[in-house]
Amino acid sequence: xxxxxxxxxxxxxxxxxxxxxxxxxxxxxxxxxxxxxxxxxxxxxxxxxxxxxxxxxxxxxxxxxxxxxxxxxxxxxxxxxxxxxxxxxxxxxxxxxxxxxxxxxxxxxxxxxxxxxxxxxxxxxxxxxxxxxxxxxxxxxxxxxxxxxxxxxxxxxxxxxxxxxxxxxxxxxxxxxxxxxxxxxxxxxxxxxxxxxxxxxxxxxxxxxxxxxxxxxxxxxxxxxxxxxxxxxxxxxxxxxxxxxxxxxxxxxxxxxxxxxxxxxxxxxxxxxxxxxxxxxxxxxxxxxxxxx
Amino acid sequence: xxxxxxxxxxxxxxxxxxxxxxxxxxxxxxxxxxxxxxxxxxxxxxxxxxxxxxxxxxxxxxxxxxxxxxxxxxxxxxxxxxxxxxxxxxxxxxxxxxxxxxxxxxxxxxxxxxxxxxxxxxxxxxxxxxxxxxxxxxxxxxxxxxxxxxxxxxxxxxxxxxxxxxxxxxxxxxxxxxxxxxxxxxxxxxxxxxxxxxxxxxxxxxxxxxxxxxxxxxxxxxxxxxxxxxxxxxxxxxxxxxxxxxxxxxxxxxxxxxxxxxxxxxxxxxxxxxxxxxxxxxxxxxxxxxxxxxxxxxxxxxxxxxxxxxxxxxxxxxxxxxxxxxxxxxxxxxxxxxxxxxxxxxxxxxxxxxxxxxxxxxxxxxxxxxxxxxxxxxxxxxxxxxxxx
Numbered sequence: 001x002x003x004x005x006x007x008x009x010x011x012x013x014x015x016x017x018x019x020x021x022x023x024x025x026x027x028x029x030x031x032x033x034x035x036x037x038x039x040x041x042x043x044x045x046x047x048x049x050x051x052x053x054x055x056x057x058x059x060x061x062x063x064x065x066x067x068x069x070x071x072x073x074x075x076x077x078x079x080x081x082x083x084x085x086x087x088x089x090x091x092x093x094x095x096x097x098x099x100x101x102x103x104x105x106x107x108x109x110x111x112x113x114x115x116x117x118x119x120x121x122x123x124x125x126x127x128x129x130x131x132x133x134x135x136x137x138x139x140x141x142x143x144x145x146x147x148x149x150x151x152x153x154x155x156x157x158x159x160x161x162x163x164x165x166x167x168x169x170x171x172x173x174x175x176x177x178x179x180x181x182x183x184x185x186x187x188x189x190x191x192x193x194x195x196x197x198x199x200x201x202x203x204x205x206x207x208x209x210x211x212x213x214x215x216x217x218x219x220x221x222x223x224x225x226x227x228x229x230x231x232x233x234x235x236x237x238x239x240x241x242x243x244x245x246x247x248x249x250x251x252x253x254x255x256x257x258x259x260x261x262x263x264x265x266x267x268x269x270x271x272x273x274x275x276x277x278x279x280x281x282x283x284x285x286x287x288x289x290x291x292x293x
Numbered sequence: 294x295x296x297x298x299x300x301x302x303x304x305x306x307x308x309x310x311x312x313x314x315x316x317x318x319x320x321x322x323x324x325x326x327x328x329x330x331x332x333x334x335x336x337x338x339x340x341x342x343x344x345x346x347x348x349x350x351x352x353x354x355x356x357x358x359x360x361x362x363x364x365x366x367x368x369x370x371x372x373x374x375x376x377x378x379x380x381x382x383x384x385x386x387x388x389x390x391x392x393x394x395x396x397x398x399x400x401x402x403x404x405x406x407x408x409x410x411x412x413x414x415x416x417x418x419x420x421x422x423x424x425x426x427x428x429x430x431x432x433x434x435x436x437x438x439x440x441x442x443x444x445x446x447x448x449x450x451x452x453x454x455x456x457x458x459x460x461x462x463x464x465x466x467x468x469x470x471x472x473x474x475x476x477x478x479x480x481x482x483x484x485x486x487x488x489x490x491x492x493x494x495x496x497x498x499x500x501x502x503x504x505x506x507x508x509x510x511x512x513x514x515x516x517x518x519x520x521x522x523x524x525x526x527x528x529x530x531x532x533x534x535x536x537x538x539x540x541x542x543x544x545x546x547x548x549x550x551x552x553x554x555x556x557x558x559x560x561x562x563x564x565x566x567x568x569x570x571x572x573x574x575x576x577x578x579x580x581x582x583x584x585x586x587x588x589x590x591x592x593x594x595x596x597x598x599x600x601x602x603x604x605x606x607x608x609x610x611x612x613x614x615x616x617x618x619x620x621x622x623x624x625x626x627x628x629x630x631x632x633x634x635x636x637x638x639x640x641x642x643x644x645x646x647x648x649x650x651x652x653x654x655x656x657x658x659x660x661x662x663x664x665x666x667x668x669x670x671x672x673x674x675x676x677x678x679x680x681x682x
Binding site: 101107109141154155182212237242278 | 407485487569612
């Protein structure tokens with residue numbers, strides 16, 4: 001039944017009336033996503049893309065029963081938007097916004113420590129479950145309903161993984177873009193946990209990159225699997241990156257030995273993960289890990 | 294964003310962090326004036342560049358006369374320092390910092406950074422001062438003390454006392470360190486820093502605690518709320534092409550290779566560099582043109598890539614996603630015409646209307662080498678560069 005976005009999802013868009021919110025909501029509707037409302041402060045009462053617009057998330061939840069949101073607001077307002085969504089009791093908050101100050105995300109992460117709300121992002125391409133819809137900016141046509149769960153820090157690399165698993169005839173249960181910021185919501189371990197418990201997911205593709213130690217923690221988590229296990233294939237971007245330079249994603253900077261591509265690949269290999277040396281062979285690596293030819 | 298040591302110390306001092314007296318100088322005579330006004334009989338002349346390892350590279354000198362202050366400043370200004378952080382090209386010294394001396398009893402390490410796993414500002418401290426913390430982490434990880442600060446509670450004195458006691462400080466110096474840490478944390482959060490490093494932190498013979506060196510990095514995403522910090526930017530320390538890229542909101546980083554690359558998305562850009570290297574080539578840059586690979590952005594990107602004289606070929610790798618490939622192809626063709634790309638150009642497109650996009654490239658009359666996949670593109674550009682040279 002896929003994860004995060006399922007048949008039960010009722011989705012709103014925070015920032016629906018803005019240009020990004022409008023464009024990507026149109027795309028989501030065309031992909032048969034169950035989008036039920038929009039939220040833009042001071043624009044409550046209007047109708048946009050045939051959807052009702054509310055001033056607050058709480059109002060949108062009360063009137064539509066929404067349980068998930070996609071955030072497309074400018075960086076200055078994004079932390080507030082995430083906290084508002086969690087406060088309104090939503091199960092899933094996907095924040096697409098790029099450029100949020102780290103201090104704002106630190107506060108969000110701490111505030112939501114014991115919250116039931118799952119935050120994905122920020123600075124991410126979103127979440128897509130073929131057959132159930134999407135939140136974010138991922139192109140729907142490269143995906144196909146199937147059995148691989150994809151989790152990626154990078155947006156465009158998640159598209160590469162989608163194309164390859166589609167071409168390989170495996171398809172995807174859900175694709176989760178966790179984003180490239182140093183302090184974010186859902187991490188690799190939490191995404192893998194979701195996939196491990198999902199009956200439709202038979203194997204996982206993990207796409208990481210240099211910087212931080214989230215991939216090493218994922219490797220430790222995979223090693224700890226006892227009875228319940230699923231095959232994992234992985235790629236780590238940035239093997240050729242010079243140390244100490246930030247490459248695009250704020251999180252992609254190597255500041256210690258454990259954060260290099262080689263160290264991460266080694267950790268994943270030691271956990272039994274099928275590691276691809278190039279992104280172009282991630283589909284084959286997943287097939288190999290699943291034991292299909 | 295990075296700043297110089299003397300700027301970092303000025304900022305920290307405003308928040309109450311203990312530093313030595315000193316002043317910046319752009320000429321040898323200014324350096325002498327700074328030293329004379331400060332008084333004393335011992336000064337340290339320090340080259341100001343945005344890179345660590347200055348001491349080992351001969352960029353920090355202790356001198357004992359005003360004449361030697363001037364002489365040393367003359368030697369350092371205009372000199373190119375090569376440290377393990379500058380790369381082989383090194384960095385030219387354009388400013389020196391003249392600081393008073395102090396009687397050092399011991400050297401410690403103190404850092405503050407944001408721990409990704411917990412999302413908390415975390416203090417790193419070690420008795421191994423003056424050594425790179427990465428090296429300490431590798432050789433003796435137990436010598437690093439870590440204390441995480443809850444962002445909702447903020448810095449409490451007991452966090453600081455934990456650090457002082459962990460470092461085994463005497464009561465007087467311990468008390469001075471607590472005051473030091475409280476001030477340092479205030480600077481960290483109020484200015485949206487991503488890292489502050491005090492290495493070494495010095496315990497003086499009269500039992501005070503002083504930042505002998507200081508490095509501050511700022512969170513670029515938060516610069517919009519710190520205009521005064523942004524004014525400290527030293528454009529001489531930054532690559533001109535990288536600055537130009539920033540003005541067009543492109544992400545460009547110059548590297549040492551000969552194959553330029555233009556990619557959308559940071560992850561895909563890194564993976565493209567990786568695959569060029571695996572195919573036997575050497576990437577000349579990292580360049581993320583972002584989601585909207587429009588004609589304007591692609592034109593600027595081509596100009597940036599070709600401004601590097603080492604570039605002998607260019608690989609374009611665009612995954613259109615929601616953008617249509619025909620629109621992207623139109624942009625590439627128009628930009629390649631405008632910029633006159635004179636080196637081999639390989640283009641790989643993927644996304645909506647990809648066949649239409651490929652047709653536009655083929656019909657353009659330009660010598661664009663089409664590629665089916667990323668691997669195919671990397672092989673083709675490496676081959677084309679070999680043949681052209």
